[in-house]
Amino acid sequence: MTRFFPAFLFLALFTLSLGLAGSIAQAQQATSASLEHSAEPHASAFSAALKANAAHIIKGSVKTAQSVIDAIQETGSPAADMFLDLWQNKDVWYRKKDKALFTVKKKDSKTYTLFDPESGDPVGTASKKEIKQIKPNSGVRAMVGAALVANQLVSEDVELRKASLDSLARDPKPSHLLPLRRAVSRETDEGLKRSMIRLERLLTTQYDKDEKARVAAIRSFASDLGLDVRARLNPILASRIVVEKTEREDEGTARRVYAGSDEHLSVTQAYDMLVAKGWASADISPDQKYDTLVANIKDGQVGGLPVASLNEPEARHTAYKALVEAGLAPHDPSDEEVAAAVANAAFYAVYDEPSEAVIKATQETLASIETRVSLSEFADLFLDGLSLASIFFLAAIGLAITFGVMGVINMAHGEFIMMGAYTGYLVQQYITNYTLSIIVAIPAAFVVTFAAGVALERLVIRHLYHRPLETLLATFGVSIALQQLAKNIFGTQARPLTSPEWLDGALVINDVISISWIRVAIFALSLIFFAMLWFILNRTRLGLETRAVTQNPRMAASMGINPNKINMLTFGLGSGIAGIAGVAIGLFAKVTSELGSDYIVQSFMTVVVGGVGNIWGTLAGAAMIGFLQKGIEWFNPSNTLAAQTFMIIFIIIFIQFRPRGIIALKGRAAGD
Incomplete structure (x- = not known):
């Protein structure tokens, strides 16, 4: 037994040294991985966010879109806004087998090159059957757009904030109102802040749910001659013309129009509305009269008059009147009957805007603007x-x-x-x-x-x-x-x-x-x-x-x-x-x-x-x-x-x- 003791001791020490070496190697690998993770915090966080929310990104539901957007933006990665922009513009694809997200570029007729959404580096290729384009609906795209605007409006770069505000002013949406209000409270540049406040009031006139806030915003523009103001206020007074048998008692959300006097309603249009309602007989055109006369020719006569005598308009009128009295033709209303029917009806331009207070404020503000x-x-x-x-x-x-x-x-x-x-x-x-x-x-x-x-x-x-x-x-x-x-x-x-x-341009007062x-x-x-x-x-x-x-x-x-x-x-x-x-x-x-x-x-x-x-x-x-x-x-x-x-x-x-x-x-x- 003692002869083998040195051998056992050697084997034990050898085994222990191998274990220590393995532990050191694992520790070094863990340390290295930890260092790599700390060196690229955004990359891993961004990738993890995409992987965790891939299913929601692919499905593109309005219910889950906001949480996905928040998760991506919270990573703080420079690629976050870039990815959201790609998602909004339908430039994100996914691989079917593992739901991994990529941007792609067509390599040839059958093959696409895959790019990492964060680094933009190529990471492989795939056939058209292996990948599929993500197509978010309009609701998701609107939410993404609002998030991008909100992020850019509070950027550290003042030029980016100005560019974002200009872009928002060109194509504002209801979803931009809340981010804009948040940006106003954080803006430090006085000139840019005034522009933000003005745009916020413009969007409030149309998109705010609070009636009092809309009225206050509308009235604040009473002395503003900007074309964008009139472009925002005029649609509030958009209306459609309707006809009623009696006059309205409450005309707060509608205004009375008179056929022939209003440029939007002629007597002919008004009478056609009565015909469509079934409140008047249709006006018969000359061609319809001619066809009716031809259809009622019997034994060389129409309405008791020889066909040969119908060359004159008066004779055709007499023949057609006889057919009407005989119940063989529809009644053709005279000009006097048309005028009387139109005069006995009430025509109104009904505003699309349901709030009477908003309509009144808009009318008064536009009147003040027109005077100025x-x-x-x-x-x-x-x-x-x-x-x-x-x-x-x-x-x-x-x-x-x-x-x-x-x-x-x-x-x-x-x-x-x-x-x-x-x-x-x-x-x-x-x-x-x-x-x-x-x-x-x-x-x-x-x-x-x-x-x-x-x-x-x-x-x-x-x-x-x-x-x-x-x-x-x-x-x-x-x-x-x-x-x-x-x-x-x-x-x-x-x-x-x-x-x-220094003589270029113009002195612009308003x-x-x-x-x-x-x-x-x-x-x-x-x-x-x-x-x-x-x-x-x-x-x-x-x-x-x-x-x-x-x-x-x-x-x-x-x-x-x-x-x-x-x-x-x-x-x-x-x-x-x-x-x-x-x-x-x-x-x-x-x-x-x-x-x-x-x-x-x-x-x-x-x-x-x-x-x-x-x-x-x-x-x-x-x-x-x-x-x-x-x-x-x-x-x-x-x-x-x-x-x-x-x-x-x-x-x-x-x-x-x-x-x-x-x-x-x-x-x-x-x-x-």
């Missing part, structure tokens, strides 16, 4: 007229000075406007900074057109003083020549005169009132030029001499003033201002050789109506013509030419009663 919209449309029309008046003022002020001082009808004034616009275009070819280019273009256009005006006065006009017809023809010829010269240099294609970025920043800038420029010209004419020596020549050129000459020099400088000044107007107009109009011709008629009308030679008169004339044209266009916005025609007719009539204009100027300009 009308006022805003008037204000918008006023701003459009003011903008157009400022453009006409800029275009005409130079002409007013030259015409008032010199009595010259300058038909080439529009071409100075065109030259100013082209000067701005050329400046922008060398100065790419648009703000700086406009700053440079304004004085450059003034210099160019001032020089052109002086040249025109010295070379042509000074030889034609006191000969208005020859002056008109000569400047008209110059106008044509300048247009052709511009075509030869720049071509017939419109050239761009680009405005600075959803009805807006005006482009370019128009605002032109209005400001008009005020600046008005003030500048007033100062020049009333506070400088040039202005004093100009007014002296305007009032009495001979007396001015006797006082040492050179009328020829004043005429030259005045004509150059008027032409230079036209060039600046060309830069301003070119920012929003097409710069072509015909640019000036589009404004020459309005410029002359502005000068004549306002009173020649007077900047206050020019201002009044520009305002009158601008507002008048916009007012006429408001009645017929699709026909601008008709508006201009009516405006010219009005001005002709106006001049008959006030030939010297709104503000007449004494002196040569007035014809004294």
